[in-house]
Amino acid sequence: MTTPGTLVVDDREKGLFRVHRSAFTSEEIFKREQEEIFGKSWLYVGHESEIPNPNDFQTRRVGGRTVIYTRDKQGQVQVMLNSCRHRGAEVCRERRGNRKIFTCFYHGWAYNNEGRLVSVPDGDRYSEAFDRGEHGLFKPRAETYRGFTYLTFGADAPALETYLADAKHLIDLVADQSSTGMYIVHGTHNYSMRANWKLLMENSCDGYHGFTVHQTYFEMMLNLGVTPGLVADQGRGAGWDLGNGHAVVESPELGMPLMSEEILAATVLRRSQLVKRLGEARTKRMLNTTRNLIMFPNMAIIDLNFGIQVRTMFPLAPDRTEITGWQLMPNDVSEALKRYRIDNALTFWGPAGLATPDDVEGLEQCQRGFSSMREIEWSDISRGMSSQQPTAVDELQMRCFWRQWNASMTGASAIPEGSPYDTSYLKRPAAKPVLETSSSGMTQ
Amino acid sequence: MTGVLSAATLTRPDVEDFLFHEAALLDEWRLEEWLDLFTIDCVYEVPAPDRPDDDPAETFALIHDRRPMLEQRVIRLKKPTAHAEFPHSRTRRLITNVRIISADSDQVRVGANFAVFRVRNGIEVTYVGRYEYDLTCEADGWKIRRRKAILDQDVLDPHGKISIIL
Numbered sequence: 001m002t003t004p005g006t007l008v009v010d011d012r013e014k015g016l017f018r019v020h021r022s023a024f025t026s027e028e029i030f031k032r033e034q035e036e037i038f039g040k041s042w043l044y045v046g047h048e049s050e051i052p053n054p055n056d057f058q059t060r061r062v063g064g065r066t067v068i069y070t071r072d073k074q075g076q077v078q079v080m081l082n083s084c085r086h087r088g089a090e091v092c093r094e095r096r097g098n099r100k101i102f103t104c105f106y107h108g109w110a111y112n113n114e115g116r117l118v119s120v121p122d123g124d125r126y127s128e129a130f131d132r133g134e135h136g137l138f139k140p141r142a143e144t145y146r147g148f149t150y151l152t153f154g155a156d157a158p159a160l161e162t163y164l165a166d167a168k169h170l171i172d173l174v175a176d177q178s179s180t181g182m183y184i185v186h187g188t189h190n191y192s193m194r195a196n197w198k199l200l201m202e203n204s205c206d207g208y209h210g211f212t213v214h215q216t217y218f219e220m221m222l223n224l225g226v227t228p229g230l231v232a233d234q235g236r237g238a239g240w241d242l243g244n245g246h247a248v249v250e251s252p253e254l255g256m257p258l259m260s261e262e263i264l265a266a267t268v269l270r271r272s273q274l275v276k277r278l279g280e281a282r283t284k285r286m287l288n289t290t291r292n293l294i295m296f297p298n299m300a301i302i303d304l305n306f307g308i309q310v311r312t313m314f315p316l317a318p319d320r321t322e323i324t325g326w327q328l329m330p331n332d333v334s335e336a337l338k339r340y341r342i343d344n345a346l347t348f349w350g351p352a353g354l355a356t357p358d359d360v361e362g363l364e365q366c367q368r369g370f371s372s373m374r375e376i377e378w379s380d381i382s383r384g385m386s387s388q389q390p391t392a393v394d395e396l397q398m399r400c401f402w403r404q405w406n407a408s409m410t411g412a413s414a415i416p417e418g419s420p421y422d423t424s425y426l427k428r429p430a431a432k433p434v435l436e437t438s439s440s441g442m443t444q
Numbered sequence: 445m446t447g448v449l450s451a452a453t454l455t456r457p458d459v460e461d462f463l464f465h466e467a468a469l470l471d472e473w474r475l476e477e478w479l480d481l482f483t484i485d486c487v488y489e490v491p492a493p494d495r496p497d498d499d500p501a502e503t504f505a506l507i508h509d510r511r512p513m514l515e516q517r518v519i520r521l522k523k524p525t526a527h528a529e530f531p532h533s534r535t536r537r538l539i540t541n542v543r544i545i546s547a548d549s550d551q552v553r554v555g556a557n558f559a560v561f562r563v564r565n566g567i568e569v570t571y572v573g574r575y576e577y578d579l580t581c582e583a584d585g586w587k588i589r590r591r592k593a594i595l596d597q598d599v600l601d602p603h604g605k606i607s608i609i610l
Contacts, residue, residue: 188493338502342504351605351606
């Protein structure tokens with residue numbers, strides 16, 4: 001078998017980049033990923049809006065473990081492994097709810113929602129050496145950035161903000177979209193695919209596949225009528241290296257399908273409110289580009305203007321992946337605009353939508369094609385590698401992911417590509433007198 | 445279904461005939477004819493698997509198609525560029541436990557159970573759940589105003605997708 005050191009070939013001189021297909025098929029590499037990547041990186045758990053009130057909880061699988069994501073009675077976010085310290089059973093078997101106490105049904109050990117062991121039936125049968133304080137629910141390191149909570153099982157992981165590097169700016173671009181906060185819409189898309197998880201990381205930031213894989217989606221838009229984007233002439237988009245394996249591809253704003261006068265008015269109003277709050281340059285970056293952000297190792301936030309998809313993908317086997325999709329929504333828009341965004345989001349991204357099933361099909365077909373791995377050993381990811389500024393339909397963003405993957409697996413260093421993320425939109429223009437006459441006449 | 449059409453006289457065998465005919469159209473990929481069974485103001489819904497009781501208009505559901513999107517879904521599925529269904533899956537629908545739940549002057553609410561088998565590339569998956577239909581009477585027969593497929597699966601594993609009409 002090929003050793004991990006030669007799985008990623010990164011030839012800067014010739015502008016060639018390739019990945020050995022065993023990275024998608026090998027059981028040995030799958031196990032190594034569990035240790036070196038999922039055992040050490042920051043992994044997304046959930047969004048604070050999913051547990052809005054004290055004692056709210058959600059359970060979910062993160063990095064192969066079941067996790068309780070809860071808010072304790074003081075309102076602090078807590079992340080705990082869902083496994084009794086006595087014999088291992090899951091102490092919470094509900095998907096979501098509101099509880100102060102999690103009681104293991106096996107022998108009745110009970111924990112409060114800060115993880116402390118508060119009750120052991122017939123507890124005087126333990127020796128003095130038995131310390132209840134050491135038998136609370138296991139709490140991995142957890143940190144929250146702008147509402148997004150992550151955990152890590154790695155002792156050496158840097159602080160979350162350091163880890164996120166320039167991906168922070170991209171999180172800010174979704175977190176700042178509402179004056180009253182962003183929230184996860186009820187309803188979760190849990191599905192699987194018969195393909196390696198890294199194929200979906202690539203696909204989540206792949207501008208090149210849009211018109212081939214999603215041709216029927218764009219034809220649907222044309223059939224129903226497209227309202228063009230609000231900002232014209234945006235060039236060819238760009239891929240950016242955000243550091244630590246995170247990357248983004250930014251493309252020109254998409255047109256909107258089936259937009260009524262009411263929705264158009266609400267969209268224009270929303271934009272004018274954001275311009276007032278954040279300035280034109282930042283609003284344009286926020287609302288009038290699409291951004292496919294991937295965060296190493298296994299999270300994507302995709303803002304296609306008509307909706308914001310939050311996605312994780314965890315490997316179950318080299319050729320099987322567990323996928324979760326959520327929809328992030330601005331709180332401060334009209335109910336009609338919320339419904340419009342939900343409809344668009346599930347029509348595009350849902351596993352029953354008009355786009356995502358074709359992505360899943362594509363990735364499963366790649367995995368099937370890897371059966372020829374002995375004859376065709378390498379996949380190519382060189383597109384745009386020798387150009388000064390890779391465009392939205394190049395593959396810089398995937399190379400960033402793979403360099404970090406390689407670094408995590410082998411200890412090699414991940415040398416950045418391209419220029420650092422352009423944050424010029426954050427600079428407010430010099431103060432000038434406000435011209436009331438130029439306002440659009442929108443009222444609150 | 446000819447003769448006098450009214451909710452009052454509709455029997456369970458009538459409803460079964462209608463549902464079995466619909467299932468055959470879908471299994472035979474006669475999707476344009478299937479579309480003709482719907483009213484202009486129809487809705488086809490599949491709720492979020494973890495929120496089966498919530499309104500698909502207000503949740504991140506799986507499907508919430510009004511007539512224009514339902515037409516586009518059908519147009520898309522008939523194209524070779526609808527990759528997830530090219531070549532087409534074979535499907536087989538078993539529809540049982542058909543009940544008339546309520547009837548008023550112009551609308552009948554119907555419930556039924558389903559098992560939909562999808563076979564493609566040597567892989568078989570089964571979707572299990574129940575249907576809710578609102579049927580209404582138009583000049584040329586009974587039409588579907590609302591068709592809701594509520595899945596029992598809370599995770600689409602190993603299905604991966606719902607690329608067929610459920």
